[in-house]
Amino acid sequence: MFRIQAEDERSGARAGVLRTAHGDLETPAFLPVATKGVVKTLTPDELRSIGAHGIIVNSFHFLLRGRDAVAKAGGIHEFMNWDRVIFTDCGGFQLIRKDFSFHLSDEGMSFKLPDGTPYLLDPSGSLRLQEEMGSDVAFSLDDCPQLGSSEKRTLLSMERTTTWAKESLVARESENTLLFGIVQGGGDAELREDHARTVAELEFDGFGIGGLGLGEPKETTMAMVEASLKGLPSASPKHLLGIGSPDDLGHYVSAGVDIFDSAFPARNARHGTFFADGESHDIRKRRFEGVTDPLEKGCRCYACGEFTAGYIHHLYREKEMLAMRLLSIHNLAAVETWLAETRVSLREGTFSRPVRV
Amino acid sequence: MFRIQAEDERSGARAGVLRTAHGDLETPAFLPVATKGVVKTLTPDELRSIGAHGIIVNSFHFLLRGRDAVAKAGGIHEFMNWDRVIFTDCGGFQLIRKDFSFHLSDEGMSFKLPDGTPYLLDPSGSLRLQEEMGSDVAFSLDDCPQLGSSEKRTLLSMERTTTWAKESLVARESENTLLFGIVQGGGDAELREDHARTVAELEFDGFGIGGLGLGEPKETTMAMVEASLKGLPSASPKHLLGIGSPDDLGHYVSAGVDIFDSAFPARNARHGTFFADGESHDIRKRRFEGVTDPLEKGCRCYACGEFTAGYIHHLYREKEMLAMRLLSIHNLAAVETWLAETRVSLREGTFSRPVRV
Numbered sequence: 001m002f003r004i005q006a007e008d009e010r011s012g013a014r015a016g017v018l019r020t021a022h023g024d025l026e027t028p029a030f031l032p033v034a035t036k037g038v039v040k041t042l043t044p045d046e047l048r049s050i051g052a053h054g055i056i057v058n059s060f061h062f063l064l065r066g067r068d069a070v071a072k073a074g075g076i077h078e079f080m081n082w083d084r085v086i087f088t089d090c091g092g093f094q095l096i097r098k099d100f101s102f103h104l105s106d107e108g109m110s111f112k113l114p115d116g117t118p119y120l121l122d123p124s125g126s127l128r129l130q131e132e133m134g135s136d137v138a139f140s141l142d143d144c145p146q147l148g149s150s151e152k153r154t155l156l157s158m159e160r161t162t163t164w165a166k167e168s169l170v171a172r173e174s175e176n177t178l179l180f181g182i183v184q185g186g187g188d189a190e191l192r193e194d195h196a197r198t199v200a201e202l203e204f205d206g207f208g209i210g211g212l213g214l215g216e217p218k219e220t221t222m223a224m225v226e227a228s229l230k231g232l233p234s235a236s237p238k239h240l241l242g243i244g245s246p247d248d249l250g251h252y253v254s255a256g257v258d259i260f261d262s263a264f265p266a267r268n269a270r271h272g273t274f275f276a277d278g279e280s281h282d283i284r285k286r287r288f289e290g291v292t293d294p295l296e297k298g299c300r301c302y303a304c305g306e307f308t309a310g311y312i313h314h315l316y317r318e319k320e321m322l323a324m325r326l327l328s329i330h331n332l333a334a335v336e337t338w339l340a341e342t343r344v345s346l347r348e349g350t351f352s353r354p355v356r357v
Numbered sequence: 358m359f360r361i362q363a364e365d366e367r368s369g370a371r372a373g374v375l376r377t378a379h380g381d382l383e384t385p386a387f388l389p390v391a392t393k394g395v396v397k398t399l400t401p402d403e404l405r406s407i408g409a410h411g412i413i414v415n416s417f418h419f420l421l422r423g424r425d426a427v428a429k430a431g432g433i434h435e436f437m438n439w440d441r442v443i444f445t446d447c448g449g450f451q452l453i454r455k456d457f458s459f460h461l462s463d464e465g466m467s468f469k470l471p472d473g474t475p476y477l478l479d480p481s482g483s484l485r486l487q488e489e490m491g492s493d494v495a496f497s498l499d500d501c502p503q504l505g506s507s508e509k510r511t512l513l514s515m516e517r518t519t520t521w522a523k524e525s526l527v528a529r530e531s532e533n534t535l536l537f538g539i540v541q542g543g544g545d546a547e548l549r550e551d552h553a554r555t556v557a558e559l560e561f562d563g564f565g566i567g568g569l570g571l572g573e574p575k576e577t578t579m580a581m582v583e584a585s586l587k588g589l590p591s592a593s594p595k596h597l598l599g600i601g602s603p604d605d606l607g608h609y610v611s612a613g614v615d616i617f618d619s620a621f622p623a624r625n626a627r628h629g630t631f632f633a634d635g636e637s638h639d640i641r642k643r644r645f646e647g648v649t650d651p652l653e654k655g656c657r658c659y660a661c662g663e664f665t666a667g668y669i670h671h672l673y674r675e676k677e678m679l680a681m682r683l684l685s686i687h688n689l690a691a692v693e694t695w696l697a698e699t700r701v702s703l704r705e706g707t708f709s710r711p712v713r714v
């Protein structure tokens with residue numbers, strides 16, 4: 001399923017291929033976030049033109065709304081009309097970020113569905129949902145503690161996540177859905193490595209590193225990722241959940257992370273920030289008025305090929321949605337291009353960690 | 358410049374071609390509205406795929422914002438990256454619809470630019486602006502009275518519009534910009550026809566019928582359009598300004614209108630209404646949940662070719678912008694397709710006025 005094609009000797013970076021029921025995902029890979037079944041503002045054709053081969057959908061969201069519609073369509077791929085790889089998030093992380101009332105127990109997460117019905121989301125139910133959606137890569141339900149939780153709470157989350165991981169593995173039914181286990185362990189390197197070793201012993205197809213990017217200092221995130229990676233098998237694909245700003249990718253690719261997902265590039269685009277020449281820029285700035293160059297010279301994305309920075313500045317100032325579309329295309333393409341070049345450099349043995357996208 | 362290719366004997370409908378500096382516009386034609394230099398949510402590529410050959414931009418808006426940027430780009434076509442026909446509205450109509458403070462006199466419209474500078478928009482200045490933008494078809498500045506204005510006010514607006522029309526013709530500089538005169542006359546058929554005859558005597562390349570669609574009853578609009586057409590030369594192209602709902606087109610094409618522009622189809626799309634099988638539908642309705650058919654069976658637009666009504670229903674409920682894009686594409690394509698079929702039927706002598714798009 002996962003084959004490592006090349007490794008950089010000086011760092012832990014590697015290039016590989018994850019084989020899924022909907023084609024290959026070359027790693028290191030970045031998955032644009034399609035929480036509700038759409039990468040905001042964009043079509044699947046645009047994602048293909050950007051070079052994306054995989055996206056991540058939040059299965060939990062479809063539990064609240066759209067589950068029947070996806071089933072009627074024959075799965076999430078058909079529903080969205082996206083024939084490439086789809087990862088599905090189990091939703092533990094989304095729960096704690098949402099202004100959403102739920103109760104956590106050893107059995108799972110209890111809450112009310114929009115129609116008022118009480119619902120218990122347990123490990124097997126979460127996997128059933130993801131398999132039913134036709135996910136290519138599902139995650140076992142985890143108990144993701146808030147930032148700054150006590151050691152007691154962290155230990156409980158590790159224990160539950162482990163128990164749930166085992167239950168998820170037992171509940172597997174679909175051969176088309178790979179299953180990744182999730183590493184927790186809060187902000188303590190020892191607990192992280194410890195939990196990674198525990199989860200690593202289970203028969204997962206890959207591993208997600210969870211519970212990070214919640215607002216902790218970047219040094220903590222980095223240390224926790226490294227501790228998690230230390231406890232995970234080298235041969236398996238590792239997915240750093242929810243992290244992927246242009247500043248982060250170089251570091252974590254070097255550390256050995258294979259897969260990223262993040263709303264950061266597209267959300268920044270919608271807020272007027274675009275990436276060019278290794279920096280972030282604000283399209284609203286007066287200095288872009290009348291500029292006849294593209295957002296980034298040499299960029300081969302649709303936005304840069306067709307439009308000037310001056311036009312996009314005008315659209316953004318006029319609050320035209322097309323501005324958000326074009327900036328989203330550019331930012332996601334910048335990330336995809338950076339990763340494509342990184343994969344080539346790893347295969348050709350010329351990899352050197354760049355500062356940022 | 359304008360050639361009539363076929364006429365329907367029983368009605369006044371005709372098919373023709375308007376030759377412009379950016380190619381031919383086959384009539385009857387519908388121009389999607391790109392007030393601020395963009396048909397909301399869409400790219401020029403999407404407009405081409407819809408079958409649009411011309412759009413209409415509001416020159417007045419660029420006076421307030423973006424004029425320099427357009428000049429730096431080399432014109433509005435280059436600015437937007439749209440190489441087909443562009444009409445520019447002179448802005449008289451926009452002024453009265455806007456919550457905008459201005460003073461009207463025989464000289465023109467006085468108001469303050471965003472930087473506070475007092476500005477007088479007069480007929481020659483309006484034309485200069487439109488020519489400078491590289492408009493293919495400009496309109497002479499008109500004095501558009503509010504709905505329900507007195508006869509005195511209507512007569513003044515006609516007189517001013519005529520004087521301004523003459524001044525515009527004198528001010529012409531660009532050979533690449535056709536110039537259309539505007540017919541006013543309020544809600545009085547006699548005044549309408551009278552003003553049409555007056556404007557018709559001037560050397561315009563075509564005529565716009567203005568001051569309608571302001572909220573008056575549909576019967577009034579229809580009567581005023583007919584009275585205006587009666588006073589205009591048969592051989593010239595006639596543009597009904599700002600009107601083009603699916604219900605309207607059949608009637609006005611039959612009456613002899615050649616060109617339409619309206620924000621109606623795209624605005625309705627953004628509000629969740631789409632046109633299919635001769636009716637308007639609300640995508641938010643529960644009955645579209647999980648529907649695996651396209652918005653309209655047999656429709657060849659991108660939205661219908663790629664996505665189900667159930668998916669678009671889901672996107673709209675989730676307030677995803679992609680829903681607005683796809684509905685806009687569908688509605689504009691429905692109008693364009695209807696007009697393309699109408700043109701064929703006129704040329705083949707099989708035209709019969711359909712009830713609606």
